[in-house]
Amino acid sequence: MSKKTKKQNKIYINDNNNNDDEIYIIKILIVGDPGVGKSNFIYRYTKDKFSSSNLSSAGFDSNSKEIEIIDKKVIVQLWDSAGQQQFKAITKNLFTRVQGIIILYDITNKETFLNVSNWIKLIQETNNGILYTLAGNKCDLKNERKVDEEEAIKFSKENNIDFLETSAKMNINIFECVNNFVQKIINSDYFIRNISFAAQNTSIGRRTINKNERCC
Ligand SMILES: Nc1nc2c(ncn2[C@@H]2O[C@H](COP(=O)(O)OP(=O)(O)OP(=O)(O)O)[C@@H](O)[C@H]2O)c(=O)[nH]1
Numbered sequence: 085m086s087k088k089t090k091k092q093n094k095i096y097i098n099d100n101n102n103n104d105d106e107i108y109i110i111k112i113l114i115v116g117d118p119g120v121g122k123s124n125f126i127y128r129y130t131k132d133k134f135s136s137s138n139l140s141s142a143g144f145d146s147n148s149k150e151i152e153i154i155d156k157k158v159i160v161q162l163w164d165s166a167g168q169q170q171f172k173a174i175t176k177n178l179f180t181r182v183q184g185i186i187i188l189y190d191i192t193n194k195e196t197f198l199n200v201s202n203w204i205k206l207i208q209e210t211n212n213g214i215l216y217t218l219a220g221n222k223c224d225l226k227n228e229r230k231v232d233e234e235e236a237i238k239f240s241k242e243n244n245i246d247f248l249e250t251s252a253k254m255n256i257n258i259f260e261c262v263n264n265f266v267q268k269i270i271n272s273d274y275f276i277r278n279i280s281f282a283a284q285n286t287s288i289g290r291r292t293i294n295k296n297e298r299c300c
C-alpha cells in the first residue's frame with residue numbers, strides 16, 4: 085500500500101479501550117437516483133478503480149475494505165443499491181440492516197439533488213435515528229454543473245448533515261467522505277447502543293477475529 089493511501093485510510097476515534105483483537109464492522113448503504121455514480125463510488129473506495137460503463141445495478145451488491153484506526157481495524161462494508169424505481173422496496177429494506185447511509189446526487193443533474201429530500205424522508209420513515217451523510221458526485225464535470233456547491237452546503241446545514249462534493253472518476257474526496265462518516269458512526273450513541281446487540285448478531289458492530297480470518 086502506498087504511503088498516500090495509508091494516510092488517507094487512517095481515521096481516529098475517541099476510544100480508550102485499546103484492544104488489538106477487536107475489529108469494527110461498519111456497514112454503509114449508498115443510495116441515490118439512477119446514474120449518480122453509486123457503483124463507481126464504491127468501486128473507487130474499495131478497489132481504487134473507475135468504470136466508464138453505464139450499466140445499471142439491479143438488486144444490491146457489497147464490497148469491503150479494511151481501514152486503520154488507532155490500535156484497531158475497521159472493516160468498512162459498502163452496500164450498493166439500485167437507483168431505479170422498481171428496486172426501491174429492496175433498498176428500503178436495507179435501511180434497517182446498516183449503520184449508516186450515504187446519499188449521493190449528481191452535480192450535473194438537478195433532479196437528483198432535488199430528490200435528496202425524498203431520500204431523507206424515506207430513511208427517516210424507515211429507520212429514524214440512523215446516521216446519514218450527503219455527497220455531490222461527478223464534481224470533475226465542472227462545465228456541466230447544474231447544482232451550485234453553495235446551494236448544497238445551505239441544504240446540508242438546514243438538514244444538519246455533513247456534505248462533500250466527490251468525484252469517483254478523479255478520486256476526489258471519496259476516502260474523506262467515507263472515512264469521516266465511519267468515524268462519526270463509531271463515535272455515535274446510536275452505534276454504541278447497538279454494540280451490545282452486535283454481540284449476538286455478527287451482522288453489526290464489533291467482534292473479535294482470528295487474525296487469519298478473511299472478510300466476506
Ligand atoms: N465524470 C464522472 N462520471 C462518473 C462519476 N461517477 C460515475 N460516473 C459515470 O456515471 C455513470 C453512472 O455511474 P454508476 O456508478 O453506474 O451509477 P449508479 O448510481 O450506480 O447507477 P444505477 O446502478 O443505475 O443506480 C457511468 O457512466 C459512470 O462512468 C464521476 O465521479 N465523474
Ligand SMILES: [Mg+2]
Nearest residue numbers: 122123140141
Ligand atoms: Mg449502480
